[in-house]
Amino acid sequence: MTSPQQAKTTDRGRYYEDPQGGPDLISVTNVLDYSVAKPILIPWASKVVATYVMRHLPRVVAHSRTDPDAILKELKRQPEYAREAAADRGTRVHDRAEAHLLRTPVPDEEDPEVLPYFNQFLKFLDMWSIDPDRDLEAAEATVANRQLGYAGTMDLLLxxxxxxxxxRRRxxxxIDIKTSETQASTNVWPEYDMQLAAYRYAPVxxxxxGSDIPMPKVAGAAILNLRRRRVNLIPMHASRTSFAAFRSALTVAKHLQRTEQTKFAPLTPPTDPDPTTLRRAA
Known part of the structure; x- marks a missing residue:
């Protein structure tokens, strides 16, 4: 999934520049990253580090004696490296799927990491009798809600x-595409429902x-879970209630980002305290 032309990375996560002017809009995924707790990441990070140690045990032990600070820093970075690798793989899968649907040049036909997931994507198209020329409404389209101050890029309208x-009228x-090496293909995280609702109820x-067109009404919203050997299309609520939950998350995310940018100064006691107050305290 290539970065949309309006998207930009800031020290507060992804934002979108409005092509018609006005303030930048916070991205949907940025909102959810800030406001939704992900307790599963703690055991996941522990597993990543433990697996890395087991695979490199002799070197880890040796460095723990000769340069413990360096090896500790290396271990602490492993979850970040794993997350970046997964995100990069997901981007390449999105790019390959998009190129296939739009009949544009393929980034890398022989990418060994992408091929298993792309084959499952082709299986999905076959299972649902999808003809891109007939059934694809949009791919990698950016939606926006200027009134609420957010934007995001949806994967597919099919x-x-x-x-x-x-x-079986069409x-x-x-549809939002998710890839993973480990999760079962029927697993979805709860925040996906809010993500899809934010896209669904964006006005444009x-x-x-750089112009606007109305967001069409959709019959439903779903997560396309791509795994190396399995694919499933999982319907989500993406309802008005889900959208209300996203709006609450949006409020929390904006508040947290404003608070992060606030420079709080410590209170200082008065330089000349009231002597009567001191006598009462005594």
Whole structure:
């Protein structure tokens, strides 16, 4: 998933520059990163470090005696390296899927890390009888809500045969792609529901030339879970209630970021205290 042209990285996470002017808009994922607790990351980080130690035990032990500060710093960085590697792999999978749908040049056809996930993506298209020329409404489109001050880039708007009739009339779905090496393909994190709701109820989509078009109504929203050997499409609520929860998270994220930028000064006692107050205290 290449970075959208309006997106920029700041010391407070990703923001979007409004092509029509006005203040920058905080990204949906930035909101969730700031406001949603992720307790699972603690045991995950512990496992990453423990696995690294077991794989490099002789070297870790040797360095613990000769340069303990350096090896400690190296161990502490392993979760960050693992997170960056997973994010990079996910980006390459998104890029390959997008190129296939839009029939644009493929970034790297033989990328050994991407191929298993891309094959599962092709399986998804086949299972749901998806013809990109007929069923793709949008890919990597940025949505925005200027009134609330956020923007985000949704992965796919696809027409799927989910209608109630016998002919399975096609309906428009909002789909976000997630990749992972370890999770079961039916697992989704709760914050995904708020993420999809934020996209779903954003009023406008930004076009490449910077103009607005209305966000179309969708029949549903889902997570496309891609694993090396399995794929599942998991429907989410992405309801008005989910959107209300996202708006609360948005308020929390903005408050936390403002507080981070505040320089708090310690209170100092008066230089000339009132002697009567001192006598009463005594």
């Amino acid at each position: 027409h799927l045969p989910t209608g109630p009739s016998r002919r 309906q428009l779905w909002l 989509i930004w076009t490449p030339d």
